[in-house]
Amino acid sequence: MHKQPGGHLLTWLDAMKAQSPPHFNSSTLHASDHDHTLESPQSCTYDMQLRESAAATAAYTAWKKQCPSAVRMFKKLMVEAKAKQVVVFLDYDGTLSPIVDDPDQAHMSDDMRAIVKEVATYFPTAIISGRARPKVYEFVQLAELYYAGSHGMDIMGPADATNGFKAKGTRVKDKMGNDVVLFQPASEYLPLMDEVCKILSESSKGVRGARVEHNRFCVTIHFRRVKEESWGALAEKVENVLKDYPTLNLTHGRKVLEIRPAIAWDKGKAVDFLLSSLGLADSSEVFPVYIGDDRTDEDAFKVLKDLKHGCGILVTSVPKETKASFSLRDPHEVMEFLLYLVRWKKQELDGVKNGSKTSPCI
Numbered sequence: 001m002h003k004q005p006g007g008h009l010l011t012w013l014d015a016m017k018a019q020s021p022p023h024f025n026s027s028t029l030h031a032s033d034h035d036h037t038l039e040s041p042q043s044c045t046y047d048m049q050l051r052e053s054a055a056a057t058a059a060y061t062a063w064k065k066q067c068p069s070a071v072r073m074f075k076k077l078m079v080e081a082k083a084k085q086v087v088v089f090l091d092y093d094g095t096l097s098p099i100v101d102d103p104d105q106a107h108m109s110d111d112m113r114a115i116v117k118e119v120a121t122y123f124p125t126a127i128i129s130g131r132a133r134p135k136v137y138e139f140v141q142l143a144e145l146y147y148a149g150s151h152g153m154d155i156m157g158p159a160d161a162t163n164g165f166k167a168k169g170t171r172v173k174d175k176m177g178n179d180v181v182l183f184q185p186a187s188e189y190l191p192l193m194d195e196v197c198k199i200l201s202e203s204s205k206g207v208r209g210a211r212v213e214h215n216r217f218c219v220t221i222h223f224r225r226v227k228e229e230s231w232g233a234l235a236e237k238v239e240n241v242l243k244d245y246p247t248l249n250l251t252h253g254r255k256v257l258e259i260r261p262a263i264a265w266d267k268g269k270a271v272d273f274l275l276s277s278l279g280l281a282d283s284s285e286v287f288p289v290y291i292g293d294d295r296t297d298e299d300a301f302k303v304l305k306d307l308k309h310g311c312g313i314l315v316t317s318v319p320k321e322t323k324a325s326f327s328l329r330d331p332h333e334v335m336e337f338l339l340y341l342v343r344w345k346k347q348e349l350d351g352v353k354n355g356s357k358t359s360p361c362i
Protein backbone atom coordinates (compact mmCIF):
# COMPACT_ATOMS: atom_id res chain seq x y z
CA MET A 1 0.00 0.00 0.00
CA HIS A 2 1.55 3.32 -1.03
CA LYS A 3 1.32 6.32 1.24
CA GLN A 4 -0.89 9.22 0.19
CA PRO A 5 0.76 12.07 -1.73
CA GLY A 6 1.18 15.45 0.01
CA GLY A 7 -1.81 17.71 0.76
CA HIS A 8 -1.47 20.07 -2.18
CA LEU A 9 -1.18 17.13 -4.59
CA LEU A 10 -4.36 15.60 -3.22
CA THR A 11 -6.11 18.91 -3.87
CA TRP A 12 -4.73 18.89 -7.41
CA LEU A 13 -5.86 15.33 -8.00
CA ASP A 14 -9.36 16.35 -6.90
CA ALA A 15 -9.20 19.41 -9.16
CA MET A 16 -8.04 17.25 -12.07
CA LYS A 17 -10.99 14.90 -11.56
CA ALA A 18 -13.36 17.85 -11.39
CA GLN A 19 -11.84 19.46 -14.47
CA SER A 20 -12.72 16.69 -16.89
CA PRO A 21 -15.87 15.23 -15.38
CA PRO A 22 -17.92 12.81 -17.46
CA HIS A 23 -20.99 14.55 -18.82
CA PHE A 24 -24.03 13.07 -20.39
CA ASN A 25 -25.23 13.76 -23.87
CA SER A 26 -28.94 14.20 -23.29
CA SER A 27 -29.91 12.73 -26.64
CA THR A 28 -28.08 9.43 -26.17
CA LEU A 29 -27.53 9.35 -22.42
CA HIS A 30 -24.08 7.95 -22.98
CA ALA A 31 -21.10 9.46 -21.26
CA SER A 32 -19.83 11.72 -24.01
CA ASP A 33 -16.43 12.56 -22.57
CA HIS A 34 -13.64 10.00 -22.84
CA ASP A 35 -13.38 9.73 -19.09
CA HIS A 36 -15.79 6.84 -18.85
CA THR A 37 -12.86 4.44 -18.44
CA LEU A 38 -12.26 6.05 -15.07
CA GLU A 39 -15.83 5.90 -13.90
CA SER A 40 -18.17 2.97 -13.50
CA PRO A 41 -21.13 3.73 -15.74
CA GLN A 42 -22.45 0.21 -15.11
CA SER A 43 -23.31 1.25 -11.58
CA CYS A 44 -25.54 4.07 -12.85
CA THR A 45 -29.12 3.24 -13.52
CA TYR A 46 -30.91 4.86 -16.44
CA ASP A 47 -32.90 7.03 -14.01
CA MET A 48 -29.78 8.22 -12.26
CA GLN A 49 -28.21 9.12 -15.59
CA LEU A 50 -31.33 10.99 -16.56
CA ARG A 51 -31.32 12.98 -13.29
CA GLU A 52 -27.59 13.67 -13.47
CA SER A 53 -27.94 14.76 -17.05
CA ALA A 54 -30.80 17.15 -16.21
CA ALA A 55 -28.87 18.55 -13.23
CA ALA A 56 -25.72 19.01 -15.34
CA THR A 57 -27.69 20.82 -18.06
CA ALA A 58 -29.34 23.10 -15.49
CA ALA A 59 -25.99 23.92 -13.86
CA TYR A 60 -24.39 24.69 -17.24
CA THR A 61 -27.32 26.88 -18.29
CA ALA A 62 -27.10 28.83 -15.02
CA TRP A 63 -23.32 29.25 -15.36
CA LYS A 64 -23.69 30.58 -18.89
CA LYS A 65 -25.44 33.62 -17.49
CA GLN A 66 -22.02 34.74 -16.17
CA CYS A 67 -20.05 33.41 -19.12
CA PRO A 68 -22.34 33.59 -22.16
CA SER A 69 -21.83 31.87 -25.48
CA ALA A 70 -19.43 33.77 -27.77
CA VAL A 71 -21.45 32.52 -30.75
CA ARG A 72 -24.81 33.69 -29.43
CA MET A 73 -23.35 37.00 -28.27
CA PHE A 74 -21.14 37.46 -31.32
CA LYS A 75 -22.59 40.74 -32.50
CA LYS A 76 -22.40 42.32 -29.05
CA LEU A 77 -18.91 40.99 -28.49
CA MET A 78 -17.58 42.44 -31.74
CA VAL A 79 -19.03 45.94 -31.27
CA GLU A 80 -15.87 46.87 -29.37
CA ALA A 81 -13.67 45.30 -32.07
CA LYS A 82 -14.95 47.54 -34.85
CA ALA A 83 -12.11 49.29 -36.70
CA LYS A 84 -9.56 47.73 -34.35
CA GLN A 85 -6.81 45.24 -35.14
CA VAL A 86 -8.15 41.86 -34.06
CA VAL A 87 -5.42 39.40 -33.05
CA VAL A 88 -6.43 35.77 -32.59
CA PHE A 89 -4.81 33.45 -30.03
CA LEU A 90 -5.80 29.80 -30.09
CA ASP A 91 -5.00 27.02 -27.66
CA TYR A 92 -4.69 23.61 -29.36
CA ASP A 93 -5.90 20.58 -27.34
CA GLY A 94 -9.57 20.76 -26.42
CA THR A 95 -9.94 23.96 -28.48
CA LEU A 96 -8.97 23.11 -32.06
CA SER A 97 -8.96 19.35 -31.52
CA PRO A 98 -11.23 17.21 -29.37
CA ILE A 99 -9.82 15.66 -26.19
CA VAL A 100 -8.87 12.03 -26.86
CA ASP A 101 -7.21 9.30 -24.79
CA ASP A 102 -4.02 9.12 -26.84
CA PRO A 103 -2.20 12.49 -27.05
CA ASP A 104 -0.58 11.44 -30.34
CA GLN A 105 -4.01 11.11 -31.93
CA ALA A 106 -5.33 14.58 -31.10
CA HIS A 107 -5.70 15.59 -34.75
CA MET A 108 -7.60 18.66 -35.83
CA SER A 109 -10.08 18.22 -38.67
CA ASP A 110 -9.38 19.47 -42.18
CA ASP A 111 -12.39 21.78 -41.83
CA MET A 112 -10.90 23.30 -38.69
CA ARG A 113 -7.53 23.72 -40.42
CA ALA A 114 -9.21 25.44 -43.36
CA ILE A 115 -11.02 27.94 -41.17
CA VAL A 116 -7.90 28.67 -39.05
CA LYS A 117 -6.04 29.29 -42.32
CA GLU A 118 -8.73 31.72 -43.38
CA VAL A 119 -8.69 33.46 -39.99
CA ALA A 120 -4.93 33.95 -40.45
CA THR A 121 -5.45 35.70 -43.79
CA TYR A 122 -7.45 38.42 -42.02
CA PHE A 123 -5.87 38.60 -38.56
CA PRO A 124 -2.47 37.88 -37.00
CA THR A 125 -3.07 34.42 -35.55
CA ALA A 126 -1.07 32.46 -32.97
CA ILE A 127 -1.32 28.98 -31.50
CA ILE A 128 -0.44 28.97 -27.80
CA SER A 129 -0.07 25.40 -26.56
CA GLY A 130 1.36 23.29 -23.76
CA ARG A 131 2.69 20.96 -26.41
CA ALA A 132 6.23 21.01 -27.75
CA ARG A 133 6.18 23.56 -30.58
CA PRO A 134 7.25 21.13 -33.35
CA LYS A 135 4.49 18.72 -32.27
CA VAL A 136 1.77 21.34 -32.37
CA TYR A 137 3.10 22.53 -35.75
CA GLU A 138 2.88 18.94 -37.00
CA PHE A 139 -0.81 18.89 -36.05
CA VAL A 140 -1.70 22.36 -37.36
CA GLN A 141 0.54 22.46 -40.46
CA LEU A 142 0.03 26.15 -41.21
CA ALA A 143 3.23 28.09 -41.86
CA GLU A 144 1.48 31.47 -41.72
CA LEU A 145 0.78 31.30 -37.98
CA TYR A 146 2.82 32.27 -34.92
CA TYR A 147 3.48 29.36 -32.57
CA ALA A 148 4.13 29.36 -28.84
CA GLY A 149 4.81 25.85 -27.51
CA SER A 150 5.59 24.63 -23.96
CA HIS A 151 2.97 26.98 -22.48
CA GLY A 152 4.55 29.98 -24.20
CA MET A 153 8.20 29.15 -23.43
CA ASP A 154 9.05 28.39 -27.06
CA ILE A 155 7.85 31.13 -29.41
CA MET A 156 8.38 31.15 -33.15
CA GLY A 157 7.32 33.70 -35.74
CA PRO A 158 8.35 34.70 -39.25
CA ALA A 159 11.53 36.83 -39.35
CA ASP A 160 10.18 38.88 -42.27
CA ALA A 161 9.53 42.22 -40.55
CA THR A 162 7.34 43.49 -43.41
CA ASN A 163 4.37 41.92 -41.65
CA GLY A 164 5.13 44.08 -38.60
CA PHE A 165 6.48 41.21 -36.49
CA LYS A 166 9.64 42.42 -34.77
CA ALA A 167 10.36 39.93 -32.03
CA LYS A 168 13.53 40.02 -30.04
CA GLY A 169 15.03 36.58 -30.32
CA THR A 170 17.31 34.38 -32.33
CA ARG A 171 17.04 34.24 -36.13
CA VAL A 172 17.09 30.67 -37.43
CA LYS A 173 15.72 28.73 -40.39
CA ASP A 174 12.66 26.51 -39.90
CA LYS A 175 12.30 23.03 -41.42
CA MET A 176 11.13 24.48 -44.73
CA GLY A 177 14.13 26.87 -44.91
CA ASN A 178 12.11 29.98 -43.98
CA ASP A 179 13.72 32.63 -41.77
CA VAL A 180 12.09 32.66 -38.36
CA VAL A 181 12.68 34.27 -34.99
CA LEU A 182 12.85 32.07 -31.91
CA PHE A 183 12.29 33.28 -28.37
CA GLN A 184 12.93 30.75 -25.61
CA PRO A 185 13.04 32.36 -22.15
CA ALA A 186 13.87 29.04 -20.46
CA SER A 187 16.44 27.72 -22.94
CA GLU A 188 19.00 26.89 -20.24
CA TYR A 189 16.50 24.43 -18.73
CA LEU A 190 16.57 22.06 -21.70
CA PRO A 191 19.14 19.55 -20.28
CA LEU A 192 17.24 19.52 -16.98
CA MET A 193 13.92 18.84 -18.74
CA ASP A 194 15.52 15.96 -20.67
CA GLU A 195 16.84 14.51 -17.43
CA VAL A 196 13.53 14.79 -15.55
CA CYS A 197 11.63 13.32 -18.48
CA LYS A 198 13.94 10.31 -18.55
CA ILE A 199 13.66 9.71 -14.80
CA LEU A 200 9.88 10.10 -14.82
CA SER A 201 9.44 7.82 -17.82
CA GLU A 202 11.40 5.17 -15.93
CA SER A 203 9.71 5.63 -12.55
CA SER A 204 6.17 5.67 -13.96
CA LYS A 205 6.64 2.43 -15.90
CA GLY A 206 5.01 0.43 -13.10
CA VAL A 207 1.77 2.42 -13.32
CA ARG A 208 -0.49 0.99 -15.98
CA GLY A 209 -1.70 3.57 -18.49
CA ALA A 210 0.72 6.28 -17.34
CA ARG A 211 2.35 8.24 -20.10
CA VAL A 212 5.11 10.84 -19.95
CA GLU A 213 5.25 13.35 -22.78
CA HIS A 214 8.32 15.50 -23.40
CA ASN A 215 7.01 18.92 -24.31
CA ARG A 216 10.48 20.45 -24.54
CA PHE A 217 10.29 23.09 -21.75
CA CYS A 218 7.57 21.14 -19.98
CA VAL A 219 7.19 17.48 -19.05
CA THR A 220 3.60 16.24 -19.00
CA ILE A 221 2.46 13.19 -17.03
CA HIS A 222 -0.81 11.82 -18.38
CA PHE A 223 -3.38 10.30 -16.00
CA ARG A 224 -6.22 9.84 -18.49
CA ARG A 225 -5.59 6.13 -19.10
CA VAL A 226 -4.63 5.37 -15.49
CA LYS A 227 -7.27 3.80 -13.23
CA GLU A 228 -8.35 6.32 -10.63
CA GLU A 229 -7.20 4.10 -7.76
CA SER A 230 -3.62 4.42 -9.09
CA TRP A 231 -3.66 8.22 -9.44
CA GLY A 232 -2.26 8.71 -5.91
CA ALA A 233 0.64 6.32 -6.59
CA LEU A 234 1.52 8.07 -9.85
CA ALA A 235 1.26 11.52 -8.29
CA GLU A 236 3.51 10.38 -5.47
CA LYS A 237 6.17 9.23 -7.95
CA VAL A 238 6.03 12.63 -9.65
CA GLU A 239 6.29 14.40 -6.30
CA ASN A 240 9.29 12.27 -5.27
CA VAL A 241 11.18 13.02 -8.48
CA LEU A 242 10.44 16.71 -8.19
CA LYS A 243 11.92 16.90 -4.67
CA ASP A 244 15.38 16.81 -6.26
CA TYR A 245 14.61 19.69 -8.64
CA PRO A 246 13.92 22.90 -6.71
CA THR A 247 14.11 25.00 -9.89
CA LEU A 248 11.10 23.24 -11.40
CA ASN A 249 7.40 23.77 -10.69
CA LEU A 250 4.46 21.40 -10.75
CA THR A 251 1.10 22.44 -12.19
CA HIS A 252 -1.97 20.54 -13.37
CA GLY A 253 -4.27 20.50 -16.37
CA ARG A 254 -6.88 18.20 -17.88
CA LYS A 255 -5.88 14.83 -16.40
CA VAL A 256 -2.22 15.80 -16.51
CA LEU A 257 0.44 16.96 -14.08
CA GLU A 258 3.07 19.17 -15.65
CA ILE A 259 6.62 19.99 -14.66
CA ARG A 260 7.89 23.35 -15.82
CA PRO A 261 10.84 25.67 -15.22
CA ALA A 262 10.09 27.86 -12.20
CA ILE A 263 10.34 31.11 -14.13
CA ALA A 264 7.79 33.89 -14.37
CA TRP A 265 6.58 32.94 -17.82
CA ASP A 266 3.25 31.50 -18.94
CA LYS A 267 0.65 31.72 -21.72
CA GLY A 268 -0.28 35.23 -20.54
CA LYS A 269 3.32 36.39 -20.87
CA ALA A 270 3.41 34.83 -24.36
CA VAL A 271 0.33 36.87 -25.35
CA ASP A 272 2.03 40.04 -24.07
CA PHE A 273 5.23 39.15 -25.92
CA LEU A 274 3.45 38.49 -29.22
CA LEU A 275 1.39 41.67 -28.98
CA SER A 276 4.59 43.66 -28.32
CA SER A 277 6.37 41.93 -31.18
CA LEU A 278 3.51 42.93 -33.47
CA GLY A 279 3.85 46.51 -32.25
CA LEU A 280 0.41 46.30 -30.64
CA ALA A 281 1.17 46.38 -26.92
CA ASP A 282 -0.44 49.15 -24.85
CA SER A 283 -2.63 50.05 -27.77
CA SER A 284 -6.34 50.69 -27.48
CA GLU A 285 -6.53 49.99 -31.22
CA VAL A 286 -5.99 46.27 -30.72
CA PHE A 287 -8.64 43.68 -29.89
CA PRO A 288 -7.04 40.37 -28.85
CA VAL A 289 -9.28 37.29 -28.82
CA TYR A 290 -8.00 34.29 -26.86
CA ILE A 291 -9.77 30.91 -27.01
CA GLY A 292 -8.70 28.09 -24.69
CA ASP A 293 -10.04 25.27 -22.56
CA ASP A 294 -7.50 24.62 -19.84
CA ARG A 295 -6.29 26.02 -16.52
CA THR A 296 -3.10 27.25 -18.19
CA ASP A 297 -5.23 29.44 -20.48
CA GLU A 298 -6.42 31.34 -17.41
CA ASP A 299 -3.08 33.22 -17.36
CA ALA A 300 -3.91 34.56 -20.81
CA PHE A 301 -7.52 35.36 -19.86
CA LYS A 302 -6.16 37.36 -16.93
CA VAL A 303 -3.87 39.37 -19.22
CA LEU A 304 -6.82 40.28 -21.45
CA LYS A 305 -8.97 41.14 -18.44
CA ASP A 306 -6.23 43.44 -17.13
CA LEU A 307 -5.82 45.02 -20.57
CA LYS A 308 -9.52 45.91 -20.37
CA HIS A 309 -9.99 45.26 -24.04
CA GLY A 310 -10.16 42.11 -26.11
CA CYS A 311 -11.91 39.00 -24.97
CA GLY A 312 -11.14 35.67 -23.34
CA ILE A 313 -13.29 32.72 -24.39
CA LEU A 314 -13.31 29.51 -22.35
CA VAL A 315 -14.12 26.24 -24.13
CA THR A 316 -16.09 24.05 -21.75
CA SER A 317 -19.25 21.99 -21.55
CA VAL A 318 -19.36 22.16 -17.76
CA PRO A 319 -19.37 25.15 -15.38
CA LYS A 320 -15.85 26.30 -14.41
CA GLU A 321 -14.36 29.16 -12.48
CA THR A 322 -12.72 31.40 -15.06
CA LYS A 323 -11.41 34.84 -15.91
CA ALA A 324 -12.79 34.48 -19.44
CA SER A 325 -15.79 36.64 -20.32
CA PHE A 326 -17.39 34.30 -22.85
CA SER A 327 -17.61 30.58 -23.50
CA LEU A 328 -17.93 28.01 -26.26
CA ARG A 329 -19.09 24.48 -25.63
CA ASP A 330 -16.56 22.47 -27.66
CA PRO A 331 -14.30 22.59 -30.75
CA HIS A 332 -17.38 22.50 -33.03
CA GLU A 333 -18.53 25.78 -31.51
CA VAL A 334 -14.97 27.12 -31.77
CA MET A 335 -15.15 26.45 -35.51
CA GLU A 336 -18.52 28.19 -35.71
CA PHE A 337 -17.11 31.22 -33.89
CA LEU A 338 -14.09 31.38 -36.24
CA LEU A 339 -16.44 31.22 -39.24
CA TYR A 340 -18.41 34.14 -37.80
CA LEU A 341 -15.18 36.05 -37.29
CA VAL A 342 -14.13 35.62 -40.91
CA ARG A 343 -17.60 36.54 -42.17
CA TRP A 344 -17.61 39.63 -39.91
CA LYS A 345 -14.28 40.79 -41.35
CA LYS A 346 -15.38 40.16 -44.94
CA GLN A 347 -18.52 42.21 -44.33
CA GLU A 348 -16.48 44.98 -42.72
CA LEU A 349 -14.13 45.09 -45.73
CA ASP A 350 -17.08 45.00 -48.16
CA GLY A 351 -18.66 47.86 -46.20
CA VAL A 352 -15.47 49.93 -46.51
CA LYS A 353 -15.31 49.15 -50.25
CA ASN A 354 -18.93 50.21 -50.74
CA GLY A 355 -18.63 53.23 -48.47
CA SER A 356 -21.18 51.80 -46.01
CA LYS A 357 -21.06 53.04 -42.42
CA THR A 358 -23.36 50.39 -40.96
CA SER A 359 -22.07 47.58 -38.72
CA PRO A 360 -21.77 44.19 -40.32
CA CYS A 361 -24.63 41.89 -39.38
CA ILE A 362 -24.03 38.22 -38.66
Ligand SMILES: O=P(O)(O)OC[C@H]1O[C@H](O[C@H]2O[C@H](CO)[C@@H](O)[C@H](O)[C@H]2O)[C@H](O)[C@@H](O)[C@@H]1O
Pocket (backbone or CB within 6 Å): 091, 092, 093, 094, 098, 099, 100, 101, 102, 103, 106, 128, 129, 130, 131, 213, 215, 220, 222, 224, 253, 254, 255, 256, 294, 296
Ligand atom coordinates in the same frame (compact mmCIF):
# COMPACT_ATOMS: atom_id res chain seq x y z
O1 LIG B 1 -2.26 23.99 -24.17
P1 LIG B 1 -2.87 22.84 -24.93
O2 LIG B 1 -2.65 22.92 -26.40
O3 LIG B 1 -4.31 22.64 -24.58
O4 LIG B 1 -2.08 21.56 -24.40
C1 LIG B 1 -2.30 21.09 -23.07
C2 LIG B 1 -1.98 19.61 -23.02
O5 LIG B 1 -2.71 19.02 -24.09
C3 LIG B 1 -2.54 17.64 -24.33
O6 LIG B 1 -3.18 16.93 -23.29
C4 LIG B 1 -4.59 17.08 -23.32
O7 LIG B 1 -5.09 16.54 -24.55
C5 LIG B 1 -4.84 15.12 -24.73
C6 LIG B 1 -5.32 14.73 -26.10
O8 LIG B 1 -6.64 15.09 -26.31
C7 LIG B 1 -5.53 14.35 -23.59
O9 LIG B 1 -5.29 12.95 -23.71
C8 LIG B 1 -5.01 14.86 -22.22
O10 LIG B 1 -5.70 14.24 -21.17
C9 LIG B 1 -5.21 16.37 -22.13
O11 LIG B 1 -4.63 16.90 -20.93
C10 LIG B 1 -1.08 17.30 -24.46
O12 LIG B 1 -0.92 15.91 -24.61
C11 LIG B 1 -0.29 17.85 -23.30
O13 LIG B 1 1.08 17.57 -23.52
C12 LIG B 1 -0.51 19.35 -23.23
O14 LIG B 1 0.24 19.92 -22.18
